[in-house]
Amino acid sequence: MVNVGKPIKGMNNDRLVAGGGSFVADVQPRGVATMVVLRSPHPNARIKSIDTSQAQAVEGVIYVLTPSEIRENTNPIPEAINTRALGAQYAPWYALCVERARYVGEAVAAVLAEDEATALAARDLIEVDYELLPVVPNAEVALAEGAPLVEPGWTDNVLIRQKLVTGDPEQALRDAAGTVSGRIKSARIQASPIETRGVVASWDQHRKRLTCWSSTQAPHVLRTYLAEAMRLSENDVRVIQPDVGGAFGIKCPTTQEEVLTSYMAKRTQRTVRWIEDRQEHLLAAGHARDVEAEYTAAFSSDGAITSLQMRMVADVGAPIALAGWGMAYVTWLCVPGPYKIANLETELIAVVTNKSPWQAYRGYGKDTASFFLDRVIEHVAKEAGLPSSVVRHRNFIPSNEFPFMQPTGAILDSGNYAGTLDQLLEKLDFEGFAARKAEARRQGKYIGIGLGQELTPEGFCMPGSLYAGYEASTVRVTPGGDVSVLTGVTSPGTGNETGIAQIVADALGCSLNRIRVTQGDTDSCPMGSGNYSSRSLMLGGSAAHLAALEIRKQMTTVAASMLGVSADTVSIIEDVFSSTEAPEARVTFSEVVQQVYLFPHGKHMDNTDPGLDTTKSFKIGNVYHQPEVDGKFNGYPTWSNASSGAIVEVDPETGVVKVEKFVLIHDCGPIVNPLLAEAQLQGAITQGIGSTLYEFVAYDDEAQPITRSFMDYTMVTSQEAVDIEVGHQNTPSPFTPLGTKGVGESGVGSPPGAITAAIEDALSDLDVRLTELPVTPSRLWTAIQAAKTNVMAEVAQVPEKEMV
Amino acid sequence: MSTFEIDTTINGRPVRHSVDARKTLAVMLRDDFQLTGTHIGCKTGNCGACTVELDGATVKSCCVMAAESDGSEVTTIEQLSQGGELHPMQEAFSHNQALQCGFCTPGMIMSACALLKTKSEPTEEEIRLGLKGNLCRCTGYDKIIKAVQQASKDAPSGNPDVTSAAPLEATALNG
Ligand code: FES
Ligand code: FES
Numbered sequence: 001m002v003n004v005g006k007p008i009k010g011m012n013n014d015r016l017v018a019g020g021g022s023f024v025a026d027v028q029p030r031g032v033a034t035m036v037v038l039r040s041p042h043p044n045a046r047i048k049s050i051d052t053s054q055a056q057a058v059e060g061v062i063y064v065l066t067p068s069e070i071r072e073n074t075n076p077i078p079e080a081i082n083t084r085a086l087g088a089q090y091a092p093w094y095a096l097c098v099e100r101a102r103y104v105g106e107a108v109a110a111v112l113a114e115d116e117a118t119a120l121a122a123r124d125l126i127e128v129d130y131e132l133l134p135v136v137p138n139a140e141v142a143l144a145e146g147a148p149l150v151e152p153g154w155t156d157n158v159l160i161r162q163k164l165v166t167g168d169p170e171q172a173l174r175d176a177a178g179t180v181s182g183r184i185k186s187a188r189i190q191a192s193p194i195e196t197r198g199v200v201a202s203w204d205q206h207r208k209r210l211t212c213w214s215s216t217q218a219p220h221v222l223r224t225y226l227a228e229a230m231r232l233s234e235n236d237v238r239v240i241q242p243d244v245g246g247a248f249g250i251k252c253p254t255t256q257e258e259v260l261t262s263y264m265a266k267r268t269q270r271t272v273r274w275i276e277d278r279q280e281h282l283l284a285a286g287h288a289r290d291v292e293a294e295y296t297a298a299f300s301s302d303g304a305i306t307s308l309q310m311r312m313v314a315d316v317g318a319p320i321a322l323a324g325w326g327m328a329y330v331t332w333l334c335v336p337g338p339y340k341i342a343n344l345e346t347e348l349i350a351v352v353t354n355k356s357p358w359q360a361y362r363g364y365g366k367d368t369a370s371f372f373l374d375r376v377i378e379h380v381a382k383e384a385g386l387p388s389s390v391v392r393h394r395n396f397i398p399s400n401e402f403p404f405m406q407p408t409g410a411i412l413d414s415g416n417y418a419g420t421l422d423q424l425l426e427k428l429d430f431e432g433f434a435a436r437k438a439e440a441r442r443q444g445k446y447i448g449i450g451l452g453q454e455l456t457p458e459g460f461c462m463p464g465s466l467y468a469g470y471e472a473s474t475v476r477v478t479p480g481g482d483v484s485v486l487t488g489v490t491s492p493g494t495g496n497e498t499g500i501a502q503i504v505a506d507a508l509g510c511s512l513n514r515i516r517v518t519q520g521d522t523d524s525c526p527m528g529s530g531n532y533s534s535r536s537l538m539l540g541g542s543a544a545h546l547a548a549l550e551i552r553k554q555m556t557t558v559a560a561s562m563l564g565v566s567a568d569t570v571s572i573i574e575d576v577f578s579s580t581e582a583p584e585a586r587v588t589f590s591e592v593v594q595q596v597y598l599f600p601h602g603k604h605m606d607n608t609d610p611g612l613d614t615t616k617s618f619k620i621g622n623v624y625h626q627p628e629v630d631g632k633f634n635g636y637p638t639w640s641n642a643s644s645g646a647i648v649e650v651d652p653e654t655g656v657v658k659v660e661k662f663v664l665i666h667d668c669g670p671i672v673n674p675l676l677a678e679a680q681l682q683g684a685i686t687q688g689i690g691s692t693l694y695e696f697v698a699y700d701d702e703a704q705p706i707t708r709s710f711m712d713y714t715m716v717t718s719q720e721a722v723d724i725e726v727g728h729q730n731t732p733s734p735f736t737p738l739g740t741k742g743v744g745e746s747g748v749g750s751p752p753g754a755i756t757a758a759i760e761d762a763l764s765d766l767d768v769r770l771t772e773l774p775v776t777p778s779r780l781w782t783a784i785q786a787a788k789t790n791v792m793a794e795v796a797q798v799p800e801k802e803m804v
Numbered sequence: 805m806s807t808f809e810i811d812t813t814i815n816g817r818p819v820r821h822s823v824d825a826r827k828t829l830a831v832m833l834r835d836d837f838q839l840t841g842t843h844i845g846c847k848t849g850n851c852g853a854c855t856v857e858l859d860g861a862t863v864k865s866c867c868v869m870a871a872e873s874d875g876s877e878v879t880t881i882e883q884l885s886q887g888g889e890l891h892p893m894q895e896a897f898s899h900n901q902a903l904q905c906g907f908c909t910p911g912m913i914m915s916a917c918a919l920l921k922t923k924s925e926p927t928e929e930e931i932r933l934g935l936k937g938n939l940c941r942c943t944g945y946d947k948i949i950k951a952v953q954q955a956s957k958d959a960p961s962g963n964p965d966v967t968s969a970a971p972l973e974a975t976a977l978n979g
Contacts, residue, residue, distance in 0.1 A: 013898040014890060016906030017913060019841020019881035026840040060805075117805075117826040194845040194853055194941050195907040245843070245907025246941050278846040493905025493942055679901050679947060686944030710850035710939065718935040721945035 002574065003502035003512055004738070007675030010495045011517070012243075021243040024198035024215040025275045032200065033062055035264055035274040036119040037257065038109040038126050039284060040101030043137070043354035043703035044150070045130035047099060047108065054125040055111060060118035063268045064126065065110040065260070067096040074263060077254050078225040080323035082464040088160035088350075091151045091319040095229065095259035100133070102150060102318040103356045104705050105283030107256045112264050112272060137703040139292070139315040139351040150318060150352040159316060159325055159350040162332050166407040167343030169298075172307030176298030180379040186368045186752070187696040187773040188290035188315070191361040192713060193493075195245020196276035197285055199258050201265035211238045212262050215251055217492050218530025221466045222253035223522045229259045230266070241520030241530075244492030248687075249360030250285050251492060252323055252532055279708045286324050286359020287697055290315045291331060293372045298343075299380050303391040307343035308336055310372065314350045317357040323467070324358025325350055330365030330460075333408045337373050337455040338417045338641060339395040344407055354703040362687060363456075364533065367749040370454040371773070374753025377453075378760070388451055388757065389425060393418055403622065403734075409632025410457065412639045413622050413733045413741075417453070420643040420665040420729050424451070427663050427727060428645045437761075446652055447660070448764070450757025452644040452750030457636030458742025460533035463625035469635070470619040471539035472526035475504060475547040477555075477612035479597040481590040483510060485517045485548075488528010489540030494744055495676040496536040502672055503541045503738070507548035508555075509572030510589050526615050534742025537672060538638060542737050543618035550614045555592050561604040562587045562595065621735040638733040638741035640668040644685075646754040650762040655781030657693055657759055659722045662751065667729040668741040674728075677743050681726045684747030690716045692752040693774050766791060810874035814839070815883040823870045829863075830854040832870035833880060841881035841910045845939070852938030855911035856880050862918045864937070881910035884917070893917050893955045902951035904942035912938045916952045925956050 015021065052064040076092035083090045092098075097106045109126055113119035134148040141147055142157035150157055173179060200213040210232065216222050219239040227234045244251065257274055265272040276285065291314040298307040312335075314328035332348035377395075381388035397404050399416040406412065425431075433449045440447045461469025474486040485504050491497045497517040505512045519525060528540065552572065559577035560567040569581040575589040593612065595602065600610040622637040644664040650657050662685055671677045694714045698706040707713050716722075732739025756770040759780065766787040772779065806825045811818065814837060823832055828847075833839040833856070842865060845851035849867040856865045857879035884891035890898065893913050903909045912935065919926055919934035926934065931952045932945075940948065 009898060009901050010903075012906065013901070013903060014894075016903055016909055017894040017897045018885045018890060019839075019910045021906050022840070023843070023907065025834070025844065028835070028838070028840075115824070116831075117824070192941060193905070193907070194851055194939055195843070195905070196845070244905060245845075246905040248941070275844075278848060278851075493907075495904065675901050679904060679943060682944035682946050683904060683942045684944075687941070709848050710846050711848065715939060715941065716944075717939060718932045718945045718949065721932065721949070724944060724946055 001506045003505045004672050005670070006502065006673065008498060008502060008673055009675060011498045011501060023195055023243045023245050024200060024213055027200045027213045027242055029202060029271045032271045032273045033112050033114055034116040034119050035110055035112045035261055035272050036116065036123050037107045037260065037280070038111070038123050039280065040097065040104060040106045040108050042101060042130055042132060043104050043135045044133040045101050046133060047101065048129040048131050050109060051127040052109065055122040058118060058122040058125065060114040061122045062112040062114065062270060063264065065096070065264060067098050067108070070094050070096040070263065071098045074259060075229050075231060077256065077259060077321040078228050079321040080252065080465060080467060081326050081462055085464040086160065089154050093321045095256045095263060103354050104703065105280065105356055107260065110260050110264060112268060112270065135703050136353045137699065137701055138353055139313045142351045142353050150354060157352050159319055159352050160329065162329065162348040164407055165345045167307070169307040169309050169343040169345045172343040173296065173298045176306055177301040178383050179296060179298045180383050181296040182379060183292065183294050183771060184372055184375045185292040185772045186289040186371055187691065188287050189361070189691050189695045190282065190285070190287050190697055190713065191248035191250035192281070192715060193246030193248055193250065196278060196281040197251060197255065197257065198275040199261040200271065200273045201262040202271035203266045203269055205269055209236045209238065210262055210266060211240065212258065213240045213242055214258055215244050216241055216253050217247050217251045217490060217532055218253055219490065219520050219522050220488060220527050221529055222258060224466060225254040226258060226262055229254065230262055239522045241490055247492035247531070248362040249364065249532065252360050254321065278710060282697065282707055282713060283356060283705055286322060287317060287356050288324065288327060288358055288361035289368055291328065291368050295376055297376050297380055299384055301384065303380065303384050303386045303394040305339065305341050305380060305395050308341050308376065309345040310335055311347045312349070314348065315353050315355060316350050317353055317355040319352050320357040322357065322359045324360055327358060327360065327365035331368040333410050334366050334369035334455060334457070335373065336406070337369055338397060338415070338453055339373065340397045341395065355699055356705065360532065362684065362745050363748040364745065366454070366456050366745065370452065370749035371752040374452050374750070374757065378757050389421060389430065392421060392451070392453060409634055410636060411622055411634045413637065413735055414731050415639060415641050415667065416729065416731050417641060420641065420667055423727060423729060424643040424645050424663060424665045427665065427725070446650045446762040448648055448650065448758040448760065448762025450646050450754045450761055452754030454642050454644070454746065454749035456640045456746045456749060457638065458534040458640055458745065459538050459620060459637045461623045461625070461635045461637065463633060467529050467532065469529065469539070469623060470617055471528045471535070471543045472615055472617040473540055473544035473547050474526050474613070474615040475544060475551050477551060477593055479593065481514065481593045483508065483515045485515060485544055486525045487517065487519050487540045487544060488526050488530065489536035490519045490531045491536065492531055494531065494536065494680065496540065498676060499537045499672040500541045500544050503545050504548045507545050508552050511575050534744035538736055538740050538742050539618055539620060541672065541740065543616050545737055546618060547614045547616040550616065551612050554608045554612060557608040558595050558604050559587050559592050561607070562592065637735050640666070640741045640743065640746050642666040642746055642750060644750040644754045646751065646758040648755060648758040648762055650759055652763065652784055655777035655784060657775060657780065659689060659755060662689065662722050663725045663727070664747060664750070665727040665729060666746055667731050668743045668746065669732040669739045670730055671728060672740060678726050680743055681747045682724050684745065685724050685751055686716050686721065688748040688751030689722055689755065691748070691773060692755045693776070696774050808871040808874065810871060812873045813877040815879060825871060827870040828866050829856070829868040829870050829873050829878070830865035833865065839880045839882050843907055843910060845907065850939065852915060853908050853911040855914040855938065857914060857918065862915055881914060884913070892959055896951040896955035896958065900947050900951040900954060902943065902947040908938060908940040912940065912948060916955070919952070920956055
């Protein structure tokens with residue numbers, strides 16, 4: 001392979017560094033008007049009436065949109081995941097909240113004005129008469145006897161409940177050498193790309209057609225769902241994805257604002273722009289995680305975990321049509337992850353509350369499963385008196401047992417978990433760390449080391465949804481010899497267009513600079529589900545690979561005729577066809593292309609179809625969608641995995657943690673572009689470190705959000721950025737043409753486990769146990785004080801004479 | 805709507821402009837002059853995507869009113885690459901893959917250039933400090949730091965001076 005496997009920089013880099021990106025806020029058609037959204041200040045309130053007269057009277061205001069109009073003229077936003085098909089409860093969700101606002105930030109009304117300042121001023125003049133309703137601020141209240149209902153029509157506040165029992169966990173507990181139990185919690189966090197969401201919509205009154213530019217991940221999915229919500233045909237909707245300034249899941253369609261902006265454009269016959277501000281993003285774009293688990297694990301003296309019981313309660317916020325709540329399901333699906341545990345009892349209770357709803361975020365629930373399992377492993381290791389690496393090794397699914405079916409129905413395609421862990425231990429000099437730690441302690445420094453393990457299934461194929469998981473790509477060679485590749489997948493900053501170009505160049509045998517990749521326009525690109533679940537290269541790249549191979553076959557037939565040889569002797573490298581039959585003869589890529597286009601009726605074209613334009617769809621193996629069989633299905637075709645290690649220094653006086661080093665040994669099969677893969681992993685690990693130490697979205701006891709700006713939502717800056725080392729192992733997937741697996745979500749799942757373990761190791765004399773994220777200085781300081789008190793208490797119990 | 809008459813030099817070219825008093829410098833640059841390389845990520849001075857140079861010092865242009873630029877010189881990311889030639893800092897970012905989505909990148913590059921003006925060969929710690937007002941959610945900063953290090957080495961005499969570049973073509977501005 002000439003290009004695949006090479007560290008080639010992103011094709012869009014030069015444009016983006018020059019400030020030449022065209023993000024949605026840069027789409028500025030003439031006469032564009034600005035829309036702003038009025039959002040509920042209350043977590044649960046009935047809207048008694050709305051008076052827009054004053055707002056409407058402001059000069060420069062074009063239109064004020066209220067819930068009744070939306071209720072009358074649009075359909076509920078289609079669900080990304082069909083709740084009822086999975087046995088979950090359903091709540092209709094419109095572009096504006098109908099009757100009740102169920103979280104602070106839910107859209108109540110929208111104002112369109114000639115400019116933003118006017119729209120904002122008018123928004124302040126809308127008078128809403130709210131009747132405040134009892135609030136469900138968290139999962140505990142939601143599940144309590146007689147709790148108020150977030151959705152009055154529901155039987156309770158549980159969106160979905162999943163339960164699984166295999167083997168006999170109770171018996172295993174009785175037979176065990178030891179057991180551990182505990183409670184752990186992940187924090188409510190958010191994807192927070194630096195570019196917020198945004199939509200520009202325009203209505204062509206002559207063609208009766210909507211064009212919607214959205215900072216979205218999935219233009220085709222958005223087209224279908226937008227058409228459904230707007231009561232239009234899909235033919236009448238064109239969605240264009242401009243450059244996207246980061247997404248990480250939070251820009252998966254379909255949002256209230258996409259429908260609102262589009263509706264406003266159609267209603268007023270104006271081009272409408274809505275650009276979210278940061279506060280809106282934090283309040284309304286959606287959150288993730290916030291899951292609490294209770295566990296009991298039984299183990300034998302060699303560290304084998306004989307049973308695991310885990311009950312997980314997820315606070316998914318108010319119910320909406322976005323795919324966020326599916327993350328809770330995936331967390332449940334990914335227990336017990338890379339481990340083989342015979343007796344298992346897992347339960348998921350996804351609970352609705354009056355917090356902002358969940359929306360997808362990188363990791364999509366696998367992160368939380370990794371964190372929970374890492375905590376359990378550490379607990380078992382501590383109790384069994386074994387290093388956690390030994391406990392992990394003891395419980396990994398052996399590499400010769402793949403494909404391996406977990407009791408949840410998940411089928412893990414391939415893996416060598418012991419391999420990544422061994423490579424990690426060597427890279428970290430794990431053995432030698434004890435001496436380093438002792439030396440540091442002599443100098444008064446508290447350093448520690450910890451391990452994490454993640455299993456990151458990719459390419460989610462959801463039954464009964466447009467995220468069902470096949471993908472299409474077109475490869476087209478123009479008469480001038482340019483190659484254009486059009487894909488259904490998109491690249492919101494991931495660089496997959498570059499990887500896809502590399503794959504196509506190799507499959508065609510042409511030079512890379514002939515290729516241009518076009519993504520994100522429903523009028524020109526083949527149908528596909530866009531970018532999510534690290535599927536773009538794996539599925540879109542595979543489809544492009546198949547299409548390019550077909551073009552190559554066509555061109556090889558023509559070249560063989562031109563060379564006067566048989567086709568099976570012909571090969572092409574870097575734009576030149578040659579044959580083993582006539583070693584001196586050559587014909588170039590361009591010459592063959594010209595034959596095809598200029599002499600379609602000529603003799604060289606006798607044995608092939610005219611034109612060089614092919615679209616191929618790729619459906620991946622290892623997915624089955626029969627939820628009716630045992631209620632189980634496998635939506636994940638490939639399972640990337642990684643072992644990671646953190647070295648930290650803790651200041652016990654302040655609780656401040658510094659991550660000195662982070663190493664991740666990753667396995668996603670063969671790598672198409674090592675530079676871009678490493679870049680993705682560094683970014684993901686940094687997000688994982690943020691979720692471990694700094695990031696959380698806070699609410700008070702009345703479900704009022706406290707986190708409203710980047711002052712409160714503290715992400716990693718260049719100051720806290722960590723020295724990250726990434727290594728690879730290559731265990732190909734048997735289910736993709738090139739053996740590739742996804743890479744985009746790996747790296748976020750294991751930092752919490754590795755870093756918390758490292759902190760505990762640094763404070764090993766104190767026996768601190770960390771159970772909740774993020775490990776902020778105040779939380780750690782409190783844990784240290786509590787541990788010190790325990791030590792004091794123990795010391796106090798020692799008879800006085802033994803103390804001297 | 806009240807307006808201010810301002811005389812400002814934008815990317816080397818003097819402009820007289822009547823600006824909405826409610827507009828920030830970031831919005832004016834983007835909406836009135838189509839200089840959309842200056843991005844807006846927060847409007848609260850935290851993310852740095854809107855970083856530009858105002859009279860030789862970097863500012864977060866979301867926190868400066870447009871009218872305040874009266875009598876000043878403003879330099880944006882567009883000024884760095886003239887005639888299609890990338891500035892050495894832009895070159896270093898591109899080469900080192902110091903970007904993914906590219907949304908933070910213009911602001912990051914403006915801050916990096918400003919850093920090298922005050923310190924031609926900064927240490928890693930100084931680079932981290934110099935860029936801490938610019939958030940990036942994609943990269944983890946490692947490759948950004950490498951890019952700045954490379955740019956500082958490639959121009960050992962230092963000072964890749966942002967403002968000394970030739971004036972922007974008049975057609976690029978519509979003000
Ligand atoms: S937009 Fe100015 S600092 Fe974020
Ligand atoms: S490259 Fe995306 S925010 Fe920095």
